[in-house]
Amino acid sequence: MKTKYIDLIDQSFYFPQEEFTLENNALQFHGIDLMKLVEQYGAPLKFTYLPKISDNIQRAKKWFADAIEANGYEGNYHYCYCTKSSHFKHVLNEALSNDIHIETSSAFDIDIVERLKVEGKITNETYVISNGFKRDQYVNNIARLINNGHKNAIPVIDNYEEIELLSEEIEGKFKVGIRIASEEEPKFEFYTSRLGIGYKNIVPFYTKQIESNPQVELKMLHFFINTGIRDTAYYWNELMKCIKVYIALKKVCPTLDSLNIGGGFPIKNSLAFEYDYAYMINEIIYQIKTACDEAGVKVPHIFTEFGSFTVGESGGAIYEVLYQKLQNDREKWNMINSSFITTMPDTWAINKRFVMLAVNRWNEEYERVLLGGLTCDSDDYYNSEQHMNAIYMPKYKKDKPLYIGFFNTGAYQETIGGFGGLQHCLIPSPKHILIDRDEDGNLTTEVFAQQQTSDQLLGILGYGKNINGENNAPEINSGQVFAKAKEKTDPITTS
Known part of the structure; x- marks a missing residue:
């Protein structure tokens, strides 16, 4: 027995x-x-x-490279690490040794970025994508980073007032993204994410606050849902709505060239865990390319913000x-x-x-x-x-x-x-x-x-x-x- x-x-x-x-x-x-x-x-x-941090980063990079090649996708892929998953220096040092970029969530994140720049771990070519609700210190720190020459810092607009707040603090032109407020699963406690701007309001927001502002250049559309990247009807439906917004926005905004699909890769939580990462990435690339080709617009560069998956x-x-x-x-x-x-x-x-x-x-x-x-x-x-x-x-x-x-x-x-x-x-x-x-x-x-x-x-x-x-x-x-x-x-x- x-x-x-x-x-x-x-x-x-x-x-x-x-x-x-x-x-x-x-x-x-x-x-x-x-x-x-x-x-x-x-x-x-x-x-x-x-070493597992570097291993997962390199795995994801290869999956995206394979999908881009298999689909004849003409955009580039950029791996960002979501720092809120673990801010420790040993984690960031290991992650940044793999030629990646950074996603920040709060004011103190920018202080960490600046220290990493002093140590040579980050350069002005490193993308610093700043998410989160921005007020006072966070805005000031983002502005300081950009004013000191970090032109690849991209604050992602979370609400209607942030363009004005950033414009007051930043000297000269700067790049921004816009976060889509995705709709939550039907079983969720509320209908729409508290983060970002609603699907239907993205293009009107651009034409009203950004198009006529010579200081601001829209480069990125940001998309993320709480359930993460999973092979469900809900995820594919939300992704297609996001791609449609990107296409509509691209047609009126020539400077838009990047789509940030956020994070959300699951990690192993059981010996019985199964997840086909390569399939999911290939399908995402395929869906984006197909929709853009049908609409006659250039495919976007792809950004991800993997946190839990990284560390x-x-x-x-x-x-x-x-x-x-x-x-x-x-x-x-x-x-x-x-x-x-x-x-x-x-x-x-x-x-x-x-x-x-x-x-x-x-x-x-x-x-x-x-x-x-x-x-x-x-x-x-x-x-x-x-x-x-x-x-x-x-x-x-x-x-x-x-x-x-x-x-x-x-x-x-x-x-x-x-x-x-x-x-x-x-x-x-x-x-x-x-x-x-x-x-x-x-x-x-x-x-x-x-x-x-x-x-x-x-x-x-x-x-x-x-x-x-x-x-x-x-x-x-x-x-x-x-x-x-x-x-x-x-x-x-x-x-």
Whole structure:
């Protein structure tokens, strides 16, 4: 009878997979021996596997290049990284090493862009696409960037007042885009996105505010829907409406030459995940080309703004099961040594599911469990997988530690969870490890952030000196406190 955890995984999914393999009864992730990582750094811990960022960017570039060639498409493709998915410097440095562009969402994003320019990571040729609702500081920062010579900065107009606000701050001519306010799915709580300008109002807005303004040049139409790029009737219907707006606008606006189809590529959330990226991209290119050819207008250059797709699959978290609580005759709660609410907030905020696997003890019997976090909040739990209605783990044994890995957690979790700041129930942020490969392909690790300390949390709360009389109020912001705790370590040996 097959009762071991490896049997369960093997009969439920195709295993091993590209990033997941098994070696010596323990899980490997992209060739990383996760148990050696735990032995070296302890748990809980978070990690970022930097090469996966470049890998996904290059995959997307190839898919678009293949689709453009297959369809005889005469426009260019530009890959932009949506910075709000993860603003960390190590993420941006890795992403920008692939000759890509940037999409920003708020005023402080522009400060990051300017620092990256000083370091040579970005040049004036890099497109900086600025989305979001713009007021005061955001407008001022965009204007400063353009006035300092960054002519490929393109603010995307989100409402009717932004043209005037930008014109007052920017010296000379500048480029803009317009965001379409797409219609939401019928089951959504409202009909139209709060972002952008309605389909029917795009051309009138251009003729009224932009066409006669010698300072403004319209270059881009921006389109994005909340459900992302999925093979559904809803997506294709919204895309075709967008293309029709582009064609109508192009006929009255010769300077318009780019279509930004936003982000929304899904990432792997289960071992059963399937998505034909190449097909979707080819179909998008085909639909745009067909519609433009029929209308007799030149096809646009294509921009995308992939955030989660860029960085999501690079991240992971490892926890240890501290204890098992039997709350009734059938509910077994495996209590982890951290919190889902604080370290993976999307699991309770939007019921998001990640790839979850045992890290060790694969050759032992499994049982059905629930996973609970350390906070006293009733929502601090993880109770089911994307592909099934229950969680199965190797049986809990007090004398044999069990470690659990969550994978593809690299997008949004740190910013939503308030990295470096206060956490729910004062549960500390876990240690964070950066994993890379050197020129010979060997894995290297670096401690990006030590586990948050009591002094750091009490300092944020304003408690001043600790019991030893030392001042624990941070002199710099809490994110920088973590950045000070870096140390290089020896490469992890791999099998």
